Amino acid sequence: MANRQLIIGNKNYSSWSLRAWLLLKHLQIPFEEIRIPLFQPGYHQKILQHSSAGRVPILKEDGHTIWDSLAIAEYLAEQHPTLWPADASLRAYARAAVAEMHAGFMALRQELPMNCRAIQRQLEYSEQAARDIERIEAIWLQCQQLEQQHQIQGPWLLGDFGIIDAFYAPVALRLQGYQIPLQAHSRSYLQCQLDNPLLKQWIEEGQNESEIIEEEEVGTTSC
Ligand SMILES: N[C@@H](CCC(=O)N[C@@H](CS)C(=O)NCC(=O)O)C(=O)O
Incomplete structure:
Protein backbone atom coordinates (compact mmCIF):
# COMPACT_ATOMS: atom_id res chain seq x y z
CA MET A 1 0.00 0.00 0.00
CA HIS A 80 -9.20 8.53 -11.51
CA PRO A 81 -10.31 10.34 -14.70
CA THR A 82 -13.99 10.26 -13.63
CA LEU A 83 -13.20 13.23 -11.37
CA TRP A 84 -13.64 15.32 -14.53
CA PRO A 85 -16.60 15.00 -16.96
CA ALA A 86 -16.00 12.53 -19.81
CA ASP A 87 -17.12 14.99 -22.52
CA ALA A 88 -14.31 17.37 -23.60
CA SER A 89 -16.47 20.50 -23.70
CA LEU A 90 -17.95 19.76 -20.26
CA ARG A 91 -14.48 18.98 -18.96
CA ALA A 92 -13.26 22.37 -20.17
CA TYR A 93 -16.24 24.09 -18.53
CA ALA A 94 -15.58 22.24 -15.25
CA ARG A 95 -11.89 23.17 -15.38
CA ALA A 96 -12.73 26.84 -15.98
CA ALA A 97 -15.23 26.87 -13.09
CA VAL A 98 -12.64 25.25 -10.81
CA ALA A 99 -9.93 27.70 -11.95
CA GLU A 100 -12.29 30.60 -11.26
CA MET A 101 -12.86 29.27 -7.74
CA HIS A 102 -9.18 28.60 -7.15
CA ALA A 103 -8.06 32.05 -8.29
CA GLY A 104 -11.04 34.27 -7.59
CA PHE A 105 -14.04 35.15 -5.45
CA MET A 106 -11.75 37.07 -3.12
CA ALA A 107 -14.52 39.15 -1.53
CA LEU A 108 -16.58 36.07 -0.75
CA ARG A 109 -13.53 34.29 0.66
CA GLN A 110 -12.52 37.22 2.83
CA GLU A 111 -15.92 38.36 4.07
CA LEU A 112 -17.70 35.02 4.46
CA PRO A 113 -15.04 32.69 5.87
CA MET A 114 -15.80 28.99 5.96
CA ASN A 115 -16.73 28.09 9.51
CA CYS A 116 -18.47 24.78 10.21
CA ARG A 117 -19.72 26.18 13.52
CA ALA A 118 -21.36 29.21 11.84
CA ILE A 119 -25.00 28.16 11.82
CA GLN A 120 -27.78 30.63 11.08
CA ARG A 121 -25.51 33.63 11.30
CA GLN A 122 -26.36 37.00 9.82
CA LEU A 123 -23.79 39.10 8.06
CA GLU A 124 -23.54 42.37 6.15
CA TYR A 125 -21.41 41.94 3.04
CA SER A 126 -20.04 44.19 0.31
CA GLU A 127 -21.31 44.68 -3.23
CA GLN A 128 -18.27 42.82 -4.46
CA ALA A 129 -19.15 39.79 -2.29
CA ALA A 130 -22.73 40.01 -3.61
CA ARG A 131 -21.33 39.97 -7.18
CA ASP A 132 -19.23 36.88 -6.30
CA ILE A 133 -22.36 35.11 -5.05
CA GLU A 134 -24.28 36.12 -8.18
CA ARG A 135 -21.48 34.78 -10.35
CA ILE A 136 -21.39 31.47 -8.44
CA GLU A 137 -25.13 31.07 -8.89
CA ALA A 138 -24.71 31.73 -12.62
CA ILE A 139 -22.03 29.02 -12.85
CA TRP A 140 -24.25 26.53 -11.03
CA LEU A 141 -27.19 27.40 -13.29
CA GLN A 142 -25.12 26.97 -16.43
CA CYS A 143 -23.93 23.59 -15.16
CA GLN A 144 -27.54 22.48 -14.79
CA GLN A 145 -28.35 23.77 -18.29
CA LEU A 146 -25.34 21.93 -19.72
CA GLU A 147 -26.43 18.75 -17.95
CA GLN A 148 -29.83 19.05 -19.63
CA GLN A 149 -28.26 19.66 -23.04
CA HIS A 150 -26.02 16.62 -22.59
CA GLN A 151 -28.83 14.55 -21.04
CA ILE A 152 -26.88 14.03 -17.85
CA GLN A 153 -28.67 13.56 -14.56
CA GLY A 154 -27.86 15.73 -11.52
CA PRO A 155 -27.71 16.29 -8.61
CA TRP A 156 -23.97 17.16 -8.85
CA LEU A 157 -22.74 19.94 -11.12
CA LEU A 158 -21.69 18.13 -14.29
CA GLY A 159 -22.51 14.46 -13.86
CA ASP A 160 -21.10 12.45 -10.98
CA PHE A 161 -19.35 14.02 -7.99
CA GLY A 162 -16.08 15.45 -9.22
CA ILE A 163 -13.42 18.10 -8.70
CA ILE A 164 -15.87 20.89 -9.50
CA ASP A 165 -18.13 19.73 -6.65
CA ALA A 166 -15.23 19.40 -4.22
CA PHE A 167 -14.15 22.95 -5.10
CA TYR A 168 -17.62 24.41 -4.53
CA ALA A 169 -18.30 22.43 -1.30
CA PRO A 170 -16.84 25.12 1.00
CA VAL A 171 -18.92 27.73 -0.85
CA ALA A 172 -22.04 25.74 0.05
CA LEU A 173 -21.01 25.83 3.70
CA ARG A 174 -20.49 29.60 3.55
CA LEU A 175 -23.82 30.28 1.84
CA GLN A 176 -25.65 28.04 4.31
CA GLY A 177 -23.89 29.29 7.44
CA TYR A 178 -24.57 32.96 6.72
CA GLN A 179 -28.13 32.32 5.43
CA ILE A 180 -27.50 33.89 2.03
CA PRO A 181 -30.74 34.16 0.01
CA LEU A 182 -30.42 32.00 -3.10
CA GLN A 183 -32.34 31.12 -6.23
CA ALA A 184 -34.18 27.78 -6.27
CA HIS A 185 -31.60 26.02 -8.48
CA SER A 186 -28.80 27.03 -6.09
CA ARG A 187 -30.76 25.90 -3.05
CA SER A 188 -31.21 22.43 -4.49
CA TYR A 189 -27.49 22.12 -5.30
CA LEU A 190 -26.61 23.45 -1.84
CA GLN A 191 -28.82 20.76 -0.30
CA CYS A 192 -27.13 18.10 -2.41
CA GLN A 193 -23.76 19.24 -1.02
CA LEU A 194 -25.04 19.34 2.56
CA ASP A 195 -26.51 15.83 2.20
CA ASN A 196 -23.10 14.38 1.27
CA PRO A 197 -22.17 12.04 4.18
CA LEU A 198 -18.49 12.92 3.70
CA LEU A 199 -19.18 16.64 4.06
CA LYS A 200 -21.33 15.87 7.10
CA GLN A 201 -18.41 13.96 8.62
CA TRP A 202 -16.02 16.88 8.00
CA ILE A 203 -18.50 19.40 9.47
CA GLU A 204 -19.02 17.31 12.59
CA GLU A 205 -15.29 16.88 13.11
CA GLY A 206 -14.76 20.62 12.51
CA GLN A 207 -17.46 21.55 15.00
CA ASN A 208 -15.82 19.32 17.60
CA GLU A 209 -12.45 21.07 17.33
CA SER A 210 -11.53 23.34 20.21
CA GLU A 211 -9.43 26.04 18.50
CA ILE A 212 -10.97 29.42 17.71
CA ILE A 213 -9.51 31.72 15.04
CA GLU A 214 -10.97 35.11 16.00
CA GLU A 215 -10.50 36.69 12.52
CA GLU A 216 -12.62 33.93 11.00
CA GLU A 217 -15.48 34.42 13.45
CA VAL A 218 -17.83 36.83 11.68
CA GLY A 219 -21.56 37.46 11.67
CA THR A 220 -24.07 37.43 14.44
CA THR A 221 -26.28 34.60 15.57
CA SER A 222 -29.95 35.34 15.10
CA CYS A 223 -32.24 34.56 18.03
N1 LIG B 1 -3.64 27.87 -3.38
C1 LIG B 1 -3.52 27.08 -2.19
C2 LIG B 1 -4.04 27.86 -1.01
C3 LIG B 1 -3.78 27.15 0.29
C4 LIG B 1 -4.09 28.02 1.51
O1 LIG B 1 -4.16 29.26 1.42
N2 LIG B 1 -4.24 27.37 2.66
C5 LIG B 1 -4.49 28.06 3.91
C6 LIG B 1 -5.49 27.30 4.76
S1 LIG B 1 -7.08 27.16 4.01
C7 LIG B 1 -3.20 28.08 4.73
O2 LIG B 1 -2.41 27.18 4.65
N3 LIG B 1 -3.03 29.11 5.56
C8 LIG B 1 -1.94 29.18 6.47
C9 LIG B 1 -1.25 30.50 6.42
O3 LIG B 1 -1.69 31.40 5.68
O4 LIG B 1 -0.24 30.65 7.14
C10 LIG B 1 -4.29 25.76 -2.40
O5 LIG B 1 -5.18 25.77 -3.26
O6 LIG B 1 -4.00 24.75 -1.76
Whole structure:
Protein backbone atom coordinates (compact mmCIF):
# COMPACT_ATOMS: atom_id res chain seq x y z
CA MET A 1 0.00 0.00 0.00
CA ALA A 2 1.24 3.51 -0.80
CA ASN A 3 2.64 5.58 2.04
CA ARG A 4 0.24 8.52 1.86
CA GLN A 5 -0.37 11.47 4.16
CA LEU A 6 -2.66 14.45 3.80
CA ILE A 7 -1.64 17.46 5.87
CA ILE A 8 -4.60 19.69 6.59
CA GLY A 9 -5.49 22.70 8.72
CA ASN A 10 -8.43 23.05 11.10
CA LYS A 11 -11.46 21.23 9.77
CA ASN A 12 -13.62 24.05 11.09
CA TYR A 13 -11.94 26.73 8.98
CA SER A 14 -9.64 25.33 6.27
CA SER A 15 -11.58 25.34 3.02
CA TRP A 16 -8.64 24.35 0.82
CA SER A 17 -7.96 21.36 3.07
CA LEU A 18 -11.59 20.29 2.79
CA ARG A 19 -11.38 20.13 -1.02
CA ALA A 20 -8.43 17.72 -1.09
CA TRP A 21 -9.81 15.64 1.80
CA LEU A 22 -13.22 15.26 0.10
CA LEU A 23 -11.64 13.97 -3.10
CA LEU A 24 -9.47 11.38 -1.34
CA LYS A 25 -12.42 10.22 0.77
CA HIS A 26 -14.74 10.11 -2.26
CA LEU A 27 -12.23 7.91 -4.06
CA GLN A 28 -11.87 5.76 -0.92
CA ILE A 29 -8.12 6.19 -1.07
CA PRO A 30 -6.58 5.34 2.32
CA PHE A 31 -4.39 8.05 3.84
CA GLU A 32 -3.02 9.22 7.15
CA GLU A 33 -4.51 12.55 8.16
CA ILE A 34 -2.17 15.03 9.82
CA ARG A 35 -4.01 18.04 11.24
CA ILE A 36 -2.07 21.21 11.99
CA PRO A 37 -4.31 23.79 13.71
CA LEU A 38 -3.64 27.10 11.93
CA PHE A 39 -2.54 30.36 13.55
CA GLN A 40 -1.51 28.62 16.79
CA PRO A 41 2.02 29.19 18.11
CA GLY A 42 4.50 27.24 15.96
CA TYR A 43 1.96 26.19 13.33
CA HIS A 44 3.95 27.65 10.42
CA GLN A 45 7.11 25.75 11.39
CA LYS A 46 5.06 22.56 11.55
CA ILE A 47 3.74 23.11 8.00
CA LEU A 48 7.25 23.94 6.77
CA GLN A 49 8.39 20.50 7.92
CA HIS A 50 6.17 19.12 5.14
CA SER A 51 6.41 21.82 2.43
CA SER A 52 8.40 25.02 2.04
CA ALA A 53 5.30 26.66 0.53
CA GLY A 54 3.96 26.88 4.08
CA ARG A 55 0.33 26.26 3.18
CA VAL A 56 -2.09 23.37 3.56
CA PRO A 57 -3.33 21.05 2.12
CA ILE A 58 -0.25 19.01 1.29
CA LEU A 59 -0.40 15.49 -0.11
CA LYS A 60 2.67 13.34 0.47
CA GLU A 61 2.79 10.07 -1.40
CA ASP A 62 5.70 7.66 -1.64
CA GLY A 63 8.29 10.40 -1.15
CA HIS A 64 6.83 13.15 -3.32
CA THR A 65 4.99 16.22 -2.11
CA ILE A 66 2.07 18.08 -3.73
CA TRP A 67 1.31 21.36 -1.99
CA ASP A 68 -1.72 22.89 -3.67
CA SER A 69 -5.37 21.79 -3.65
CA LEU A 70 -5.79 22.02 -7.43
CA ALA A 71 -2.53 20.20 -8.10
CA ILE A 72 -3.65 17.47 -5.67
CA ALA A 73 -6.99 17.25 -7.50
CA GLU A 74 -5.28 16.96 -10.90
CA TYR A 75 -2.87 14.36 -9.53
CA LEU A 76 -5.80 12.25 -8.31
CA ALA A 77 -7.62 12.72 -11.63
CA GLU A 78 -4.69 11.19 -13.51
CA GLN A 79 -5.43 7.89 -11.75
CA HIS A 80 -9.20 8.53 -11.51
CA PRO A 81 -10.31 10.34 -14.70
CA THR A 82 -13.99 10.26 -13.63
CA LEU A 83 -13.20 13.23 -11.37
CA TRP A 84 -13.64 15.32 -14.53
CA PRO A 85 -16.60 15.00 -16.96
CA ALA A 86 -16.00 12.53 -19.81
CA ASP A 87 -17.12 14.99 -22.52
CA ALA A 88 -14.31 17.37 -23.60
CA SER A 89 -16.47 20.50 -23.70
CA LEU A 90 -17.95 19.76 -20.26
CA ARG A 91 -14.48 18.98 -18.96
CA ALA A 92 -13.26 22.37 -20.17
CA TYR A 93 -16.24 24.09 -18.53
CA ALA A 94 -15.58 22.24 -15.25
CA ARG A 95 -11.89 23.17 -15.38
CA ALA A 96 -12.73 26.84 -15.98
CA ALA A 97 -15.23 26.87 -13.09
CA VAL A 98 -12.64 25.25 -10.81
CA ALA A 99 -9.93 27.70 -11.95
CA GLU A 100 -12.29 30.60 -11.26
CA MET A 101 -12.86 29.27 -7.74
CA HIS A 102 -9.18 28.60 -7.15
CA ALA A 103 -8.06 32.05 -8.29
CA GLY A 104 -11.04 34.27 -7.59
CA PHE A 105 -14.04 35.15 -5.45
CA MET A 106 -11.75 37.07 -3.12
CA ALA A 107 -14.52 39.15 -1.53
CA LEU A 108 -16.58 36.07 -0.75
CA ARG A 109 -13.53 34.29 0.66
CA GLN A 110 -12.52 37.22 2.83
CA GLU A 111 -15.92 38.36 4.07
CA LEU A 112 -17.70 35.02 4.46
CA PRO A 113 -15.04 32.69 5.87
CA MET A 114 -15.80 28.99 5.96
CA ASN A 115 -16.73 28.09 9.51
CA CYS A 116 -18.47 24.78 10.21
CA ARG A 117 -19.72 26.18 13.52
CA ALA A 118 -21.36 29.21 11.84
CA ILE A 119 -25.00 28.16 11.82
CA GLN A 120 -27.78 30.63 11.08
CA ARG A 121 -25.51 33.63 11.30
CA GLN A 122 -26.36 37.00 9.82
CA LEU A 123 -23.79 39.10 8.06
CA GLU A 124 -23.54 42.37 6.15
CA TYR A 125 -21.41 41.94 3.04
CA SER A 126 -20.04 44.19 0.31
CA GLU A 127 -21.31 44.68 -3.23
CA GLN A 128 -18.27 42.82 -4.46
CA ALA A 129 -19.15 39.79 -2.29
CA ALA A 130 -22.73 40.01 -3.61
CA ARG A 131 -21.33 39.97 -7.18
CA ASP A 132 -19.23 36.88 -6.30
CA ILE A 133 -22.36 35.11 -5.05
CA GLU A 134 -24.28 36.12 -8.18
CA ARG A 135 -21.48 34.78 -10.35
CA ILE A 136 -21.39 31.47 -8.44
CA GLU A 137 -25.13 31.07 -8.89
CA ALA A 138 -24.71 31.73 -12.62
CA ILE A 139 -22.03 29.02 -12.85
CA TRP A 140 -24.25 26.53 -11.03
CA LEU A 141 -27.19 27.40 -13.29
CA GLN A 142 -25.12 26.97 -16.43
CA CYS A 143 -23.93 23.59 -15.16
CA GLN A 144 -27.54 22.48 -14.79
CA GLN A 145 -28.35 23.77 -18.29
CA LEU A 146 -25.34 21.93 -19.72
CA GLU A 147 -26.43 18.75 -17.95
CA GLN A 148 -29.83 19.05 -19.63
CA GLN A 149 -28.26 19.66 -23.04
CA HIS A 150 -26.02 16.62 -22.59
CA GLN A 151 -28.83 14.55 -21.04
CA ILE A 152 -26.88 14.03 -17.85
CA GLN A 153 -28.67 13.56 -14.56
CA GLY A 154 -27.86 15.73 -11.52
CA PRO A 155 -27.71 16.29 -8.61
CA TRP A 156 -23.97 17.16 -8.85
CA LEU A 157 -22.74 19.94 -11.12
CA LEU A 158 -21.69 18.13 -14.29
CA GLY A 159 -22.51 14.46 -13.86
CA ASP A 160 -21.10 12.45 -10.98
CA PHE A 161 -19.35 14.02 -7.99
CA GLY A 162 -16.08 15.45 -9.22
CA ILE A 163 -13.42 18.10 -8.70
CA ILE A 164 -15.87 20.89 -9.50
CA ASP A 165 -18.13 19.73 -6.65
CA ALA A 166 -15.23 19.40 -4.22
CA PHE A 167 -14.15 22.95 -5.10
CA TYR A 168 -17.62 24.41 -4.53
CA ALA A 169 -18.30 22.43 -1.30
CA PRO A 170 -16.84 25.12 1.00
CA VAL A 171 -18.92 27.73 -0.85
CA ALA A 172 -22.04 25.74 0.05
CA LEU A 173 -21.01 25.83 3.70
CA ARG A 174 -20.49 29.60 3.55
CA LEU A 175 -23.82 30.28 1.84
CA GLN A 176 -25.65 28.04 4.31
CA GLY A 177 -23.89 29.29 7.44
CA TYR A 178 -24.57 32.96 6.72
CA GLN A 179 -28.13 32.32 5.43
CA ILE A 180 -27.50 33.89 2.03
CA PRO A 181 -30.74 34.16 0.01
CA LEU A 182 -30.42 32.00 -3.10
CA GLN A 183 -32.34 31.12 -6.23
CA ALA A 184 -34.18 27.78 -6.27
CA HIS A 185 -31.60 26.02 -8.48
CA SER A 186 -28.80 27.03 -6.09
CA ARG A 187 -30.76 25.90 -3.05
CA SER A 188 -31.21 22.43 -4.49
CA TYR A 189 -27.49 22.12 -5.30
CA LEU A 190 -26.61 23.45 -1.84
CA GLN A 191 -28.82 20.76 -0.30
CA CYS A 192 -27.13 18.10 -2.41
CA GLN A 193 -23.76 19.24 -1.02
CA LEU A 194 -25.04 19.34 2.56
CA ASP A 195 -26.51 15.83 2.20
CA ASN A 196 -23.10 14.38 1.27
CA PRO A 197 -22.17 12.04 4.18
CA LEU A 198 -18.49 12.92 3.70
CA LEU A 199 -19.18 16.64 4.06
CA LYS A 200 -21.33 15.87 7.10
CA GLN A 201 -18.41 13.96 8.62
CA TRP A 202 -16.02 16.88 8.00
CA ILE A 203 -18.50 19.40 9.47
CA GLU A 204 -19.02 17.31 12.59
CA GLU A 205 -15.29 16.88 13.11
CA GLY A 206 -14.76 20.62 12.51
CA GLN A 207 -17.46 21.55 15.00
CA ASN A 208 -15.82 19.32 17.60
CA GLU A 209 -12.45 21.07 17.33
CA SER A 210 -11.53 23.34 20.21
CA GLU A 211 -9.43 26.04 18.50
CA ILE A 212 -10.97 29.42 17.71
CA ILE A 213 -9.51 31.72 15.04
CA GLU A 214 -10.97 35.11 16.00
CA GLU A 215 -10.50 36.69 12.52
CA GLU A 216 -12.62 33.93 11.00
CA GLU A 217 -15.48 34.42 13.45
CA VAL A 218 -17.83 36.83 11.68
CA GLY A 219 -21.56 37.46 11.67
CA THR A 220 -24.07 37.43 14.44
CA THR A 221 -26.28 34.60 15.57
CA SER A 222 -29.95 35.34 15.10
CA CYS A 223 -32.24 34.56 18.03
N1 LIG B 1 -3.64 27.87 -3.38
C1 LIG B 1 -3.52 27.08 -2.19
C2 LIG B 1 -4.04 27.86 -1.01
C3 LIG B 1 -3.78 27.15 0.29
C4 LIG B 1 -4.09 28.02 1.51
O1 LIG B 1 -4.16 29.26 1.42
N2 LIG B 1 -4.24 27.37 2.66
C5 LIG B 1 -4.49 28.06 3.91
C6 LIG B 1 -5.49 27.30 4.76
S1 LIG B 1 -7.08 27.16 4.01
C7 LIG B 1 -3.20 28.08 4.73
O2 LIG B 1 -2.41 27.18 4.65
N3 LIG B 1 -3.03 29.11 5.56
C8 LIG B 1 -1.94 29.18 6.47
C9 LIG B 1 -1.25 30.50 6.42
O3 LIG B 1 -1.69 31.40 5.68
O4 LIG B 1 -0.24 30.65 7.14
C10 LIG B 1 -4.29 25.76 -2.40
O5 LIG B 1 -5.18 25.77 -3.26
O6 LIG B 1 -4.00 24.75 -1.76
